[in-house]
Amino acid sequence: MDTMRDRFAPVMTRLLDEDPRVAVVLAEIGKDGFTEARRRHPDRVINIGIREQLLVGAGAGLALTGLRPVVHTFASFLVERPFEQVKLDLGHQDVGAVLVSAAASFDWPAGGFTHMAPGDVALLDTLDGWTVHVPGHPDEAEELLRQAVAAGDDKVYVRLSVQSNAQGLPVDGARFRTVREGRAGVVVAVGPMLDAVLAATEGLDVTVLYAATVRPFDGQALRRATEAAGTDVVLVEPYLAGTSTAAAGDALADVPHRVLGLGVRRRELRRYGTVDEHLTAHGLDAGSLRERIGGFLSASGRPRP
Template sequence: MDTMRDRLAPVVSRLLDEDPRVAVVLAEIGRDCFTEASRRHPDRVLNVGIREQLLIGAGAGLALAGMRPVVHTFASFLVERPFEQVKLDLGHQDVGAVLVSAAASHDWPAGGFTHMAPGDVALLDTLDGWTVHVPGHPDEAETLLRHAVGAGEAKDDKVYVRLSAQSNGRSLPVDGQRFLTVREGRRGVVVAVGPVLDSVLAATEGLDATVLYATTVRPFDSTALRRATGAAGTDVVLVEPYLAGTSTATVNDALADVPHRVLGLGVGRRELRRYGQLEEHVTAHGLDAATLRERITGFLR
């Protein structure tokens, strides 16, 4: 099966053909995937070199000129390194862009800690007005990319699409807004974000718990959560493929008027200083099915 990132260039290249507003801004990473699109649209496929601050600045400039820029590189270089430009060039200037990341929290361990970004969503949470999509399957990534760019819709909002090498076994009909209920129970709610769904389903097999699937986490679907907790009780477990607890405050806000408990599971703050493999990082952070089952079961008891 192809990866989420494999879908990026074909989808965005088609959008370039369909909508003259769409532009692509790269910082070396991914440039070979857009070779043909660059030949067809040399004025709308830009490579700024290894200059991540300029990457965001160029995207903001295109947005100020009325374009819909799609800006792409690894998450650590897209959100963390040029954060001031994300804050000012996009946020302060009140223009939008579609930031599409790769490498997620630890998808390429051989790249070292410089290529890991478990805090990207939490960092964007310090800014106003961002939509955040976290697809869990390549088909969902394609759907959410198209939704984010909005070809022909004159969209100008700020959207972050977090692509990952991790994937669930099957796609679900995501719409860029709502959580999906994939399992119903009566003794707690587990919210699985993006590519952790398969592990969560394995971890909760046989448990009397509701499982919600979230691929759009900002805005957070508080309505779906409140509906689920009304039927299953107000013990909530969040399983996120990035920094543990990123959405805990959001859940607390959604349930502020009722007594509740929240357990936030995700990537820990401790830096793992050996490269290892992706699966080893998942296990080390307790996001494998066996560890999730132990922690979820203990909490819901």
């Protein structure tokens, strides 16, 4: 199966052909996928070199001229390194762009910690007005990318990953999707965490919600799910643990509830390893998730099968 990032250049090439407002801004990474697109649209496919602050600044400048810029590089170089430009050039100037990242939390362990960005979504949470898509399958990535480009002048972050669920689901860029219904708790699986969550909760009497878009947070879907399944909530996210616990708490602010946030731990892993080894070390493999989710639900006093 191809990866989410494999879809990026072909989809963007078609969008460049279809929409004269679309522009792509690169910082070396991914440029080979745009050779033909750059030949056809030399004024709208721009490689600024390894200059990540300029990458975001150039995208903002294009937005000020009325274009719809799509800005791409690794997450650590797209959100963390040029954060001041994301905050000021886009946010303060109130212009939109589509930031499309690769490498996610630890997709390329051999690159070391400089190429990892488990805090990217949490960092964007400090800013106003961002839509954040976290697809769990290449088909979802393609659909959400198209929606992001078509989203007027909004500020959108699309988080691509080599981690993927076995099958894609229909996504609308807004709402959580109910995958399984139960009565003893709610588990929200974000993006590529869904397959592990389904395996971890097999036989447990819980509702599983799937989120491919996490900002805005679909608090209404969470509230509806808790009406039948109770207000014990577990969030399983492929980035920094606890990133969405405040959003879940806000959705349930007027009812007693418990929230457990599972994700990438703050402790830095100083060995390269593999993606699967990082998942296990952070407790995000199916076996670890079952133990942690089961323990949390048992502590509530609710009966479990």
